[in-house]
Amino acid sequence: MAHNVEKDDVTGIETTGHEWDGIKELNNPLPRWWLWTFYACIIWAVGYWVVYPTWPLISSHTKGMIGYSSRQDVVDKIAEAKAAQAQYLDRIEVASLADIRADTELLNFSLAGGKSAFAVNCSQCHGQGAQGFVGYPNLNDDDWIWGGTPEEISATIHYGIRSAHDDTRYSVMPAFGKDGLLERQQINQVVEYVLKISGQEHDEATASEGQTVFAEQCSSCHGDTGQGLHDLGAPRLSDAIWLYGGDRQALRETVTNARFGVMPDWTNRLDEATIKQLAIYVHSLGGGE
């Protein structure tokens, strides 16, 4: 090019001709390899636009030549995982709970699958560790209202408690105080008796009066000694575990107003294999019968 190239006196390097307040810019071009790598990246990017989905359009986006879609990638991967699980799930679907538990492979698969299904579907009420809350049973302990065998747990999951399902499990405890079935004094007496049979501090005289009330009003469901009855969903009262609290205050509240917890039925929400895995997982938590 025919222009005057000015050289810097000190370094002997060409200047670009740009000058600011007497400071001149030296012409030190980028290394060639750097520049060529940069150009190669630009060409690569153009190729990428053509081959892959890249540009957003108003209602869609360019699709690219090879039909790649990251969403489809996920769908494929999920299908792949499902196919890999199928060999176990197909067997679990048809096997009985006892057979599954006898087969180490199926048992381990069920425990893992059940844990994952529990976290998604059950932990909202029962807690991440199935530890329960007031009104939501702890599934780790050895006290079961509707029974703690794998089959009974499975039935509870299938039909729920007081759910919309026709075969749902339903227990009705009368609201003794609210509906006027028992006098306040009688309620105090029976509460004192329940405190006695569950091994807590109580007033002996009041409790012995409460025994009569218990025999008349409560024992038909909860049993003569308060041992409970799985078939009716009547909780055991002679132990240390209380769904709604076992102190005097909580018991009085329960006898007065009754309690009705609800668990949804899962028959139409989860498939058979998942329910089986859940039953086995819950049974394994430590309290299974």
Added chain:
Amino acid sequence: MDQASQAASQANVSSANVETIDVDAVNKKEERSLYKARVKIYPKRAKGVFRKLKWLVMAATLAVYYLAPWIRWDRGPNAPDQAILIDFPARRFYFFFIEIWPEEVYYLTGLLIIAALGLFLVTSLAGRVWCGYTCPQTVWTDLFIWVERLVEGDRSARIRLDKAPLSVNKIARKTTKHVLWILIGMATGGAWIFYFADAPTLLVDLFTFQAPIVAYSTVAILAGCTYVFGGMMREQVCTYMCPWPRIQGALVDEESLIVSYKDDRGEQRAPFRKNMDWDTRGDCIDCNQCVAVCPMGIDIRDGQQLECIHCALCIDACDEVMTRINRPLNLISYDTYVNHERRAAGQPEQKPRIFRARTVIYAALIAIVGLIMLAALITRSTLDINILHDRNPLFVKLSDGGIRNGYTIKILNKQHEIRRFEIAIEGLENALISVVGQEGTSGLTVPADRLAQFRVFVSVPAANAPDGREDFNFVVTDLADGNRAINDTVFRGPEQ
């Protein structure tokens, strides 16, 4: 040497027939700039003590590298019999009698600390010994230059060949050289992968194209790196890529033995002339032999330089010249700065002090780390227990009022045979223990060289339930040899 050549070399001494080479140190001080295209270096062959030493070190290091994976070491039927093996799929590292599991990688940390301190010690004693003799970059570059010299001849022949127009001879020589270099590169990469799998099996697989793709790609990448680093980049790797030269400047001191030019003796340098008076001039006859042999392209007479890898080839070159002109040796030699200063002040030289604060501290640290590692290795247990206490729920109240805690217990069996263990509890009153899926507590079977995981429930009656927490131990006993592992953990209960 026969009679005739002996006579000839005698004659050389008197006539001092030393060739003065027209060579410019391409990396000499005045020519260094921040950005500059590389000027090719043609190192001349050196002969002498240090060159021989370098050949020996090269032979030894290459032999270790190529042969180590082939050494066998019997570990019994359930373990590999390769002495040095990094088994990624099984997550084991074998080194002769040592076997390391992933969580014991701190042994490697200890090894690296010792290696680093070892480098510090050697560097403070004798400068960049690592760079000059044993660094893979140096060893392989030396090997590549040797091949180059074999195919294309020594320095002047190589310069001539590069300047010559394209000819059949030139193409043949260049092709031969590059083919040999690539073969060496492939052998280098090929040997590397044997450290990661059973070497004899992998060798057969490699040549019958049965080996995994990662083996071939590793060979290819390492072959490429070796070819480029040893053949093309050479001294640039040391000067521009390696951080070690920068670090080493801080590791030498005035008592370190460093390859240096005795300018007090060599200057004023002047070309050799017959019958001149050595008293009025220096011993350096400016023959540039030291520059011609330098693989880094520097002039050692410029003083200490970052580029210098202390390979000592200039010492060999200069000593050869000094012998010929009948002057004392060691114009270039391993020398300390202290002696340099003493000579300048007219004092006699002193022996370099090996025991000084810096070296003693390094040596002591090496000994301490070494002893710690040795102790750790000797007391290494072949039985390890990891205990995870359930976090959610922390504890479970049972219907009889008792408290139950759940634990996941992992037993690591580091022996190469199946072992059966019994689990028991120490320090928790009236506790009952049960293992999920097992009858009793004495049937915990762990396969050879494996980890097994067990769910364990511990429950105590209401009367013994701790207030908040109580510490206790799990005791795992090997039923065969009574070997015990005791691990402390915690039992949680409601705060009363």
